[in-house]
Amino acid sequence: MSGVKQPMDSKLLESALSHHTLTRTGFDFRFSPSKCEQCGGKCCVGESGYVFVSVDEMLAIAEFLGLEFESFTQKFVRKVGYKFSLIEKSLPHTNVSNDLACVFFDAGKCGIYSVRPKQCREFPFWDAHRADSLDSQGKESLQQECLGVQF
Numbered sequence: 456m457s458g459v460k461q462p463m464d465s466k467l468l469e470s471a472l473s474h475h476t477l478t479r480t481g482f483d484f485r486f487s488p489s490k491c492e493q494c495g496g497k498c499c500v501g502e503s504g505y506v507f508v509s510v511d512e513m514l515a516i517a518e519f520l521g522l523e524f525e526s527f528t529q530k531f532v533r534k535v536g537y538k539f540s541l542i543e544k545s546l547p548h549t550n551v552s553n554d555l556a557c558v559f560f561d562a563g564k565c566g567i568y569s570v571r572p573k574q575c576r577e578f579p580f581w582d583a584h585r586a587d588s589l590d591s592q593g594k595e596s597l598q599q600e601c602l603g604v605q606f
Contacts (some may be wrong), residue, residue, distance in 0.1 A: 483586040490603035499560040505540040519570045
């Protein structure tokens with residue numbers, strides 16, 4: 456039947472997506488998003504850091520959670536200089552000081568995935584990971600943090 460598009464078999468589509476890799480100009484690695492489910496969220500846990508959010512992102516997350524903006528910001532956001540960051544939480548059952556996670560990271564999954572901040576959507580394509588910013592030690596460190604990164 457020429458001219459008639461048949462829907463792609465879901466298993467075939469899933470297979471095609473699992474082999475899909477992303478590249479961006481200025482970065483000398485490929486990223487395979489299919490690896491995210493295997494890693495357990497290494498980019499969401501670790502030492503203290505910042506997950507910066509814009510006002511628009513905070514509004515979207517508050518709406519997604521069914522919270523008033525003020526209530527959301529008081530409970531989940533901290534001010535860092537002139538910016539805003541989501542707060543962190545200690546991971547349960549650990550006594551290590553650097554076992555922190557994004558406040559919305561639970562049981563290996565992001566609780567706000569569909570409205571996650573740009574910083575999260577863009578990982579690992581951050582300026583600090585550009586080809587001209589990473590030495591061999593930085594590349595090794597990035598690969599240890601993210602199973603989806605392939606040099």
